[in-house]
Amino acid sequence: MLSIVWLPILFVFIVGLCFGSFYNVVILRGLSGESIVFPGSKCPKCGNPLKWYHNIPLLSYVFLRGKCAYCRTRISIQYSIVEFITAILFIISYLRWGFSLQVLFMLSILSLFLITIVTDLKERVIITSHSYILCGLGLLLSLVATFYPQILDFNINKIYMFCPILSSVSGLIAGAAVMEIMARLGYLVAGKRAFGEGDSYIAAALGAILGIKYILIVLILAGIIQFLVSLPLFLFNTYRQGKKFVAVELVLFLTLAVLLFLYSIKLDKIVYFSGLILLVLMAMHLIRNIISGMKTSNNNTYLPFVPAMNIAAIIIMFIIF
Numbered sequence: 292m293l294s295i296v297w298l299p300i301l302f303v304f305i306v307g308l309c310f311g312s313f314y315n316v317v318i319l320r321g322l323s324g325e326s327i328v329f330p331g332s333k334c335p336k337c338g339n340p341l342k343w344y345h346n347i348p349l350l351s352y353v354f355l356r357g358k359c360a361y362c363r364t365r366i367s368i369q370y371s372i373v374e375f376i377t378a379i380l381f382i383i384s385y386l387r388w389g390f391s392l393q394v395l396f397m398l399s400i401l402s403l404f405l406i407t408i409v410t411d412l413k414e415r416v417i418i419t420s421h422s423y424i425l426c427g428l429g430l431l432l433s434l435v436a437t438f439y440p441q442i443l444d445f446n447i448n449k450i451y452m453f454c455p456i457l458s459s460v461s462g463l464i465a466g467a468a469v470m471e472i473m474a475r476l477g478y479l480v481a482g483k484r485a486f487g488e489g490d491s492y493i494a495a496a497l498g499a500i501l502g503i504k505y506i507l508i509v510l511i512l513a514g515i516i517q518f519l520v521s522l523p524l525f526l527f528n529t530y531r532q533g534k535k536f537v538a539v540e541l542v543l544f545l546t547l548a549v550l551l552f553l554y555s556i557k558l559d560k561i562v563y564f565s566g567l568i569l570l571v572l573m574a575m576h577l578i579r580n581i582i583s584g585m586k587t588s589n590n591n592t593y594l595p596f597v598p599a600m601n602i603a604a605i606i607i608m609f610i611i612f
């Protein structure tokens with residue numbers, strides 16, 4: 292028997308699927324520059340307008356067997372994935388915040404995170420208007436927290452270090468500043484920005500949403516996520532490109548680093564310090580190799596940082612708000 296408690300969850304799931312379907316349009320048209328309201332959906336290949344029953348989230352993909360009803364061109368699974376993840380985000384948000392004003396804020400922010408992640412992974416661009424809306428939502432949330440804290444459920448003093456709006460503005464500045472400094476460090480190493488301005492916009496938006504207290508935590512967490520995802524990819528690619536020595540050296544380096552960290556107290560001082568010196572030498576050698584690799588080959592090990600930042604922010608949001 293379907294218990295009554297499942298009904299709202301089912302409802303939220305279906306609403307989430309519909310919103311996810313709309314976000315696909317936002318992603319697609321954000322990239323092509325078309326209006327998101329008009330015209331109606333059409334097949335990107337043959338241009339035939341889609342009927343309503345071609346447009347049912349998840350279900351249409353299944354009964355059309357992943358192909359356009361007119362020209363049989365394969366439809367990307369990305370649309371169904373976005374719909375499904377949106378629905379899951381809606382359910383988790385509902386379970387966390389219920390039907391409240393706060394959930395509207397959170398869902399708007401989480402949805403834009405998802406849209407930015409997919410846009411960045413797909414085309415390696417951040418659409419500036421998306422970052423502006425995120426900044427606006429963060430500032431609006433802090434304004435509400437300043438003047439009408441009673442309509443929000445989270446503990447305002449725990450999140451904002453000082454007056455919410457000030458905390459939000461300083462978070463915005465700190466996020467942008469940290470990323471701009473990192474981007475410009477690229478001039479020292481490679482003679483160009485380390486990454487585009489989109490990352491700074493997103494970091495600024497995250498600062499506005501989470502305030503000065505949590506923006507640095509999110510950036511550090513994002514760095515860890517980025518490292519964990521990039522490492523296997525980097526190892527695989529260097530190994531495949533015939534630079535087996537770099538891959539092996541990197542593994543040795545990481546093993547040594549972990550061992551030194553775990554046994555730092557128990558080890559004899561001389562062993563510990565010689566290990567440390569070896570570690571530094573290996574790091575220098577590795578960095579030299581990686582930089583020369585970055586300069587020569589067209590680098591396909593590069594992963595955009597925005598998805599990591601947004602995923603870190605999603606995790607922190609569910610914890611603190």
Ligand SMILES: [Zn+2]
Nearest residue numbers: 334337359362
């Ligand atoms: Zn078609």
